[in-house]
Amino acid sequence: MFWAHDEPSRLAADAAAEAVVLERTKERIAECWRLMDAQVPRGTPYLMGDSLGVLDLYVTVASRWTPRRQRFYREAPRMAEVVRRVDADPRLDDVWAARFPFESGWEGPDSSAE
Numbered sequence: 001m002f003w004a005h006d007e008p009s010r011l012a013a014d015a016a017a018e019a020v021v022l023e024r025t026k027e028r029i030a031e032c033w034r035l036m037d038a039q040v041p042r043g044t045p046y047l048m049g050d051s052l053g054v055l056d057l058y059v060t061v062a063s064r065w066t067p068r069r070q071r072f073y074r075e076a077p078r079m080a081e082v083v084r085r086v087d088a089d090p091r092l093d094d095v096w097a098a099r100f101p102f103e104s105g106w107e108g109p110d111s112s113a114e
Contacts, residue, residue, distance in 0.1 A: 002065055
């Protein structure tokens with residue numbers, strides 16, 4: 001979905017079609033988050049259990065992409081707990097500072113329209 005969203009001209013013939021691709025991919029990404037969230041086991045600190053894993057890192061990074069974190073928090077509340085935990089892990093401070101800084105607005109707009 002990100003492949004199509006990041007460059008909608010790959011699938012769309014004109015600007016009007018690109019707008020449709022952008023909206024539909026954003027909605028499909030949100031749907032995938034909901035489906036994944038439903039599979040997260042209750043009572044574990046990470047997506048696959050008690051230890052931080054590569055899936056936790058991947059979801060934490062991907063949740064910053066379109067449609068951004070505010071929407072992610074609404075669509076995937078169980079995974080939101082995990083990504084907040086991963087964001088706060090001091091072992092990753094240098095990674096976040098260098099690649100994904102927590103600057104103002106990084107979570108995206110706080111709007112259900114996003």
